[in-house]
Amino acid sequence: MENKGRESAKENDLFFTCSLIDYIARKTKNTRVKTVNALGKKNLEKIYDLADIYHSDNIDRVSDDFIREAGIRTGNFDNVAECKYAIPTHWDIGKVYKRLIKSVAECEKIDVIDALLKVYNSFISSKIDDYNSSMYYENPSYLLECYLENKVI
Incomplete structure (x- = not known):
């Protein structure tokens, strides 16, 4: 199949x-890690496998379905309300995680969903999710090196 966009499907x-x-x-x-772990590998694989379909649907409905299916309860983590500066969108943060997960999967030669689980369960997830820090807009190669070193370098 021909790739007509800037990145693969x-x-x-x-x-x-x-x-x-x-x-x-x-x-x-x-938190993102709590959300990922509540969704579980099976739901994450489903989202990833059917993303082209879900992307065409209303994100509120899709999210409500997975919240209900995974039994995700309301927590008290609100990094958006705590942000003192410009708030990145969920699309902005999705791009940050996508790049890091893709790099981890390639570097560690593991499946994308396994890399996703590793990244969200690593120390770097809380750093990326702190919108008052600069971590979420750092260079992708820097984020990978921090992840690999298991510390901010």
């Missing part, structure tokens, strides 16, 4: 998956 599916995770986390006021 699967990269776009990963972008949507990460953006939906962020959207659900904001909507339920949970």
Whole structure:
């Protein structure tokens, strides 16, 4: 199949998956790691596999379906309300995570969903989700190096 966009269809599916995770986390006021773990690998694979379909649907309806299916309860984490500066959109954060997850999958030679689970469960997720820091708009190669070193360098 010919690639007519700037990135492959699967990269776009990963972008949507990460953006939906962020959207659900904001909507339920949970950390991204808590949201990812509540969704579980099976739902994450479903989102990733059907992202081209879900992307055409209303994101509120799609997110509500997964919130209900995974039994995600409302938490008290609200990095949007705590942000003192310009708030990145769920699409902005989806792009950050997509790039990092893709790099981790390639570097560690693992499946994309396994890389997604590793990244969101690593220390760097809380750093990216702190919108009062600069981590979410750092260079993708820097984020990868921090992830690989398991610390901010």
